[in-house]
Amino acid sequence: MAELTITGSGGRKITLPTGLFIDNTFTPAEANKTVTIENPTTASPIGAVSAAQTSDVDRAVLSSRKASATWKTTPPQERRRLLNKLADLIERDVQDFASIEAVDAGMLYNMSMGMSVPQAAETCRYFAGWADKLDGQSIDYESGLAYTKREPIGVCAAVVPWNTPLMITSWKLAPALAAGNTLIIKTPELAPLYGQKLGQLIVEAGFPPGVVNILCGLGTVAGQALADHSEVRKLSFTGSVGVGRTILASAAKSNLKRVTLELGGKGPSIIFSDADWENALMWSTMGITIHNGQICAAGSRIYVQEDIYDKFVAEFSKRTKDA
Missing domain, CATH: 3.40.605.10 (Aldehyde Dehydrogenase; Chain A, domain 1)
Structure with a gap:
């Protein structure tokens, strides 16, 4: 061969x-x-x-x-x-x-x-x-026996x-x-x-x-x-x-x-304003960059609360460019 x-x-x-x-x-x-x-x-x-x-x-x-x-x-x-x-x-x-x-x-x-x-x-x-x-189950009752195998x-x-x-x-x-x-x-x-x-x-x-x-x-x-x-x-x-x-x-x-x-699917991350900031950024960045994002668990969508949206986008963009 x-x-x-x-x-x-x-x-x-x-x-x-x-x-x-x-x-x-x-x-x-x-x-x-x-x-x-x-x-x-x-x-x-x-x-x-x-x-x-x-x-x-x-x-x-x-x-x-x-x-x-x-x-x-x-x-x-x-x-x-x-x-x-x-x-x-x-x-x-x-x-x-x-x-x-x-x-x-x-x-x-x-x-x-x-x-x-x-x-x-x-x-x-x-x-x-x-x-x-990997067992079955047996159940005794008056008129007989029932079991699964x-x-x-x-x-x-x-x-x-x-x-x-x-x-x-x-x-x-x-x-x-x-x-x-x-x-x-x-x-x-x-x-x-x-x-x-x-x-x-x-x-x-x-x-x-x-x-x-x-x-x-x-x-x-x-x-x-x-x-x-x-x-x-x-x-x-x-x-x-x-x-x-x-x-x-x-x-x-x-x-x-x-x-x-x-x-296949689309895995969203949802980030609220009271989230752990560093943790949210780290996992959001890793979620889309690990294995070039070519895995089923990729975080390919991110929903961010409006009052932190601009701040998040700026930092997330910086980190993904450096990834």
């Missing part, structure tokens, strides 16, 4: 496979289709990775279905152990992931080191703790955006695996390299083949194929409102799969 190498912090060389991660193996896409990855800071090409086609999605779904039969009956203590092991490996390779997100997604290295990667590890640990606590959904899919890819992937991956589901991750075509690294750690952690499959590919091809697929029982998507609508329509037309959507 072809590989590509990027230069990380301190000149460290990080070598990554370029194939689709299916059944714990990196494999080429149909007809060797690829997508070229660019460094968003310099617009220079990094290399090419395999781009999943509809038939590749079918392969991944088949792999996930086969794995689901045994993963759903895997003792929760084992699922917990594997998720904790994955967290250990993410923490061990924090510099690799931070370098990848800096080169591939344009994230500040320190932001990835201090937020994205640690939160991904912490998310895995948190949901590992839930693996043996929590069961895995089955094959799930996660479509991930480019801005904080590892962290958002962990939000989708950890709860799905803890609950006994298998997962297909569609990494963003603009920033897929973290997924190549994650696939390596999935194998190293000891997850059985097919429990996690990772596909890079265009949203209009691989993402659409996942939304249309009748064997995908749940899809989680983070991205635009327009694509969210398309996914809902596809889910309804295929198998009424369960859908979770985290879509």
Whole structure:
């Protein structure tokens, strides 16, 4: 399988496979289709990775279905152990992931080191703790017994955006695996390299083949194929409102799969005249400048009480120009 190498912090060389991660193996896409990855800071090409086609999605779904039969009956203590092991490996390779997100997604290295990667590890640990606590409920009454039982959904899919890819992937991956589901991750075509690294750690952690499959590919091809697929029982998507609508329509037309959507929005800050002045300025400035404002939580609107409006605008403008 072809590989590509990027230069990380301190000149460290990080070598990554370029194939689709299916059944714990990196494999080429149909007809060797690829997508070229660019460094968003310099617009220079990094290399090419395999781009999943509809038939590749079918392969991944088949792999996930086969794995689901045994993963759903895997003792929760084992699922917990594997998720904790994955967290250990993410923490061990924090510099690799931070370098990848800096080169591939344009994230500040320190932001990835201090937020994205640690939160991904912490998310895995948190949901590992839930693996043996997903209980049902029983109710005794005179004429019989009523009970509920929590069961895995089955094959799930996660479509991930480019801005904080590892962290958002962990939000989708950890709860799905803890609950006994298998997962297909569609990494963003603009920033897929973290997924190549994650696939390596999935194998190293000891997850059985097919429990996690990772596909890079265009949203209009691989993402659409996942939304249309009748064997995908749940899809989680983070991205635009327009694509969210398309996914809902596809889910309804295929198998009424369960859908979770985290879509774009406008996050307002509201500042009254009795607010802590420095605190309001600091958080308003950070809210729109962190990650260039290209995150769902960006404070992209500010409402300011009239009697402090001019003063606030003057100081806020100065700080954002200096940011």
